[in-house]
Amino acid sequence: MAAFGSVFMPKMALATFENNQWSKASIVTSDSIQLHPGAHVLHYSSTCFEGLKAFRHADGSVHVFRMDQNIKRLAQSSRLLSLPEIDEAAVSKMIVDVVGEFASDVPEPPGSLYIRPTHIGTEANVGKAAGATATSMLYVLLSPVGDYFTGGAKALRLLLDETGIRCAPHMGMIKSGGNYASALGPIKKASEEVKADQILFCPNGDVQETGAANFLLIDGNEIITKGLDTSFLHGVTRSSILTLAADLGMTVTERDLTVAELLERAAKPEVEAVLSGTAAVLTSVGTFIHNDKEYQVGSGQPGPMADKLRQALNNIQWGKAEDTHNWLTKVC
Numbered sequence: 001m002a003a004f005g006s007v008f009m010p011k012m013a014l015a016t017f018e019n020n021q022w023s024k025a026s027i028v029t030s031d032s033i034q035l036h037p038g039a040h041v042l043h044y045s046s047t048c049f050e051g052l053k054a055f056r057h058a059d060g061s062v063h064v065f066r067m068d069q070n071i072k073r074l075a076q077s078s079r080l081l082s083l084p085e086i087d088e089a090a091v092s093k094m095i096v097d098v099v100g101e102f103a104s105d106v107p108e109p110p111g112s113l114y115i116r117p118t119h120i121g122t123e124a125n126v127g128k129a130a131g132a133t134a135t136s137m138l139y140v141l142l143s144p145v146g147d148y149f150t151g152g153a154k155a156l157r158l159l160l161d162e163t164g165i166r167c168a169p170h171m172g173m174i175k176s177g178g179n180y181a182s183a184l185g186p187i188k189k190a191s192e193e194v195k196a197d198q199i200l201f202c203p204n205g206d207v208q209e210t211g212a213a214n215f216l217l218i219d220g221n222e223i224i225t226k227g228l229d230t231s232f233l234h235g236v237t238r239s240s241i242l243t244l245a246a247d248l249g250m251t252v253t254e255r256d257l258t259v260a261e262l263l264e265r266a267a268k269p270e271v272e273a274v275l276s277g278t279a280a281v282l283t284s285v286g287t288f289i290h291n292d293k294e295y296q297v298g299s300g301q302p303g304p305m306a307d308k309l310r311q312a313l314n315n316i317q318w319g320k321a322e323d324t325h326n327w328l329t330k331v332c
């Protein structure tokens with residue numbers, strides 16, 4: 001299977017906001033949109049997106065995971081970027097309709113259909129550097145994805161960065177394009193200089209998240225991660241893993257974590273560190289790099305707790321365990 005996110009279904013769902021109202025959504029070819037070169041998004045980055053997945057169960061039915069949470073977050077991102085208010089029920093119908101159209105293309109587990117709702121400011125007006133776009137476009141693009149772990153999971157090397165920040169502090173909870181572009185320079189530098197896979201942004205010692213994933217520390221029966229504040233992206237996977245950890249009898253601790261505490265705990269052989277996100281669910285961290293020193297995290301390898309939690313989540317997504325939290329929306 002091609003690299004994650006590089007293959008698209010030929011059609012997508014599309015709605016536009018003009019004259020203060022949303023159009024009826026329609027299913028159009030995925031390459032059919034036109035943008036004026038002066039579109040607000042192309043100059044002033046009025047853009048946000050979501051990432052969620054649809055899964056095929058053994059009986060052939062297709063289910064979207066935690067769609068309500070992703071739509072709520074898209075609404076929040078849109079609001080914080082002064083994009084037009086989205087119609088959450090309409091977006092939910094767009095997702096269900098377009099996934100339904102391509103239901104037979106949803107890969108079998110461990111594959112899935114990745115869903116990418118995107119909301120962009122389209123007003124052609126380069127004079128609006130300090131003004132909101134009056135028009136916008138919302139589309140739901142689909143991309144079939146395979147097993148993220150083909151070739152075997154490898155524990156990541158993370159650079160702990162205490163001086164840089166991932167994005168402007170008031171942009172932390174917004175899933176918006178500019179945030180990723182702004183982290184690219186530091187990530188490239190970390191890759192070249194210390195062969196880091198990712199940067200864990202820890203401004204002034206406060207452990208936050210990487211460029212596109214949340215961070216969780218597992219110490220025996222306790223799972224520790226930063227409590228929700230406006231500085232970072234509130235991952236749906238993070239929240240799902242914490243819920244499942246509690247179901248499994250683990251102690252869930254949401255609080256600030258410092259780099260000093262992280263390095264101290266990492267030395268324990270049973271400790272695991274993981275990144276969470278929709279694409280890979282949980283990815284293990286094997287090494288921290290801090291002030292030119294390397295610290296092995298626990299065994300340095302993907303650990304059993306990460307496996308157990310990932311499996312618990314996959315079992316619900318794949319229909320192998322009861323959906324006790326009502327996380328699945330059946331499409332067909």
Ligand SMILES: *Cc1c(COP(=O)(O)O)cnc(C)c1O
Pocket residue numbers: 051175209210211212213214233234235236237238276277278279
């Ligand atoms: C998308 C994203 C996450 C993970 O969110 P999920 O809802 O779990 O996919 C975490 N951090 C950042 C910066 C992200 O963009």
